[in-house]
Amino acid sequence: MxxxxxxxxxxxxxxxxxxxxxxxxxxxxxxxxxxxxxxxxxxxxxxxxxxxxxxNLSRRKLGLGVMAFVQLRCSEHDQAATAEFQRIVETTPNILACHNTTGADDFLLIVVARDLDDYSGFVDSTLRRLPGVTSIRSNLSLKEMKASSKLPVSAASMK
Structure with missing residues (x-):
């Protein structure tokens, strides 16, 4: 390193x-x-x-006007269910990020869609079919105030 x-x-x-x-x-x-x-x-x-x-692409100029932060709770945590969940998440382009989290929910996803109808269809066709999902809570972004993938880098912070 x-x-x-x-x-x-x-x-x-x-x-x-x-x-x-x-x-x-x-x-x-x-x-x-x-x-x-x-x-x-x-x-x-x-x-x-x-x-x-x-x-770096403009999601809005590509017609992806909805961004949702989705909290999922799962009842199944065995190896097969987890592997299938991960496979679906990794191969679904509308899911930009997925984090296994602490707290009441198991996962936090960042999802994009064209509009609310498209997002509703995505919830029905994809999220509700994920193995073991017992709860889906969505928070829609009303205004994106900051979006960055740039990490804070300095020699001092890396020691």
Missing amino acids: PDIDAVNAEILTLLQEDGRMTNAKLSEHLGMSETPCWRRLKRLEESGIIEGYQA
Whole structure:
């Protein structure tokens, strides 16, 4: 695992801002030559700190106007039910995230849909059919005040 020193922290911060930044531009921002910059970047990728690169899309411009936070409670927790639940969640594109949580509910999902009718259909066709689900509670987002996948990176916070 590479050390997250100030230079590596800056590389991670810059790439979170612009994942398409070239090595030449990255090294220019850092004030270092391209070869050591490239080596650092490769170490960050190979260690798994950088998991991949992707484009950030506008869900609204893609027609996905509804975002729901869904709390699920399950009665079955055996290995087969859990594996089937996980398989369905992982292969359902409308489910952006799923977390196994503490508290009264077992899972928290983030789900997107075109509109309320589409979301209602998704609840009936997918969520109600998940193995062992005994309770579904949805909270619809009225206004997205912040959405980010950027992690706070600093050399000091990584020690």
